[in-house]
Amino acid sequence: MASVQDITPVEKTGSQTCVHEGCVIPCCPHRIGRTYVWCWGKNPYHKIAPLTFFTGPDWPCMLLTYTLITLPTYFFLVDVCTALGLWAIILGSVSAAAVLVSFTLAACSDPGIIPPRAADLEAPIAPPGGPRMSLCTHCNVLRPPGAIHCHDCKVCVLELDHHCPWTGKCIGKRNLKFFYAFLCTLCTHLGVVVLLTVIWLAVRPSVPPQT
Ligand SMILES: [Zn+2]
Numbered sequence: 759m760a761s762v763q764d765i766t767p768v769e770k771t772g773s774q775t776c777v778h779e780g781c782v783i784p785c786c787p788h789r790i791g792r793t794y795v796w797c798w799g800k801n802p803y804h805k806i807a808p809l810t811f812f813t814g815p816d817w818p819c820m821l822l823t824y825t826l827i828t829l830p831t832y833f834f835l836v837d838v839c840t841a842l843g844l845w846a847i848i849l850g851s852v853s854a855a856a857v858l859v860s861f862t863l864a865a866c867s868d869p870g871i872i873p874p875r876a877a878d879l880e881a882p883i884a885p886p887g888g889p890r891m892s893l894c895t896h897c898n899v900l901r902p903p904g905a906i907h908c909h910d911c912k913v914c915v916l917e918l919d920h921h922c923p924w925t926g927k928c929i930g931k932r933n934l935k936f937f938y939a940f941l942c943t944l945c946t947h948l949g950v951v952v953l954l955t956v957i958w959l960a961v962r963p964s965v966p967p968q969t
């Protein structure tokens with residue numbers, strides 16, 4: 759039976775020397791592929807933020823997304839909601855907080871990265887009775903069916919949906935639900951902004967024309 763050792767990887771990302779097998783507190787950040795892992799306990803993989811933080815290669819775009827959410831929301835709360843009253847401030851704050859929480863969960867949680875293990879190099883490609891595993895020749899890990907290599911993040915991700923620059927990294931099996939929650943809360947927040955702005959324009963005292 760062919761083993762992984764018989765296959766020469768075409769590209770080494772260096773992730774095998776960077777990733778920790780099991781992180782302990784306090785743990786230094788480490789890199790897997792082009793993703794930085796900021797962990798707070800043992801085994802940061804398969805956890806969600808804030809228990810762990812995965813920062814993808816497009817992190818400047820992720821910061822831009824945070825700015826595009828928070829900056830207009832700040833002026834909306836200060837100008838529109840404050841003029842309408844406490845109920846508008848609470849409604850605008852809750853909808854904005856829901857957007858930020860869901861975005862953070864989508865952008866900072868583990869998308870389903872398959873961490874390399876030393877055992878992978880010795881395991882057979884198709885263990886008897888188990889799922890048919892295949893070797894990723896880019897990051898040198900054994901991956902189950904459905905896992906796809908992301909060439910931006912340079913890691914293999916379980917049930918990869920797409921690489922999202924706005925979240926800075928991949929959307930996969932473990933953060934897809936948070937990504938959908940982000941889209942839903944964002945649409946709701948935009949609806950709240952439009953509705954309250956229309957009400958504000960309708961009820962605000964009109965400025966008499968200057969003579
Ligand atoms: Zn891979």
Ligand SMILES: [Zn+2]
Pocket residue numbers: 908909910911912920921922927928929
């Ligand atoms: Zn990716």
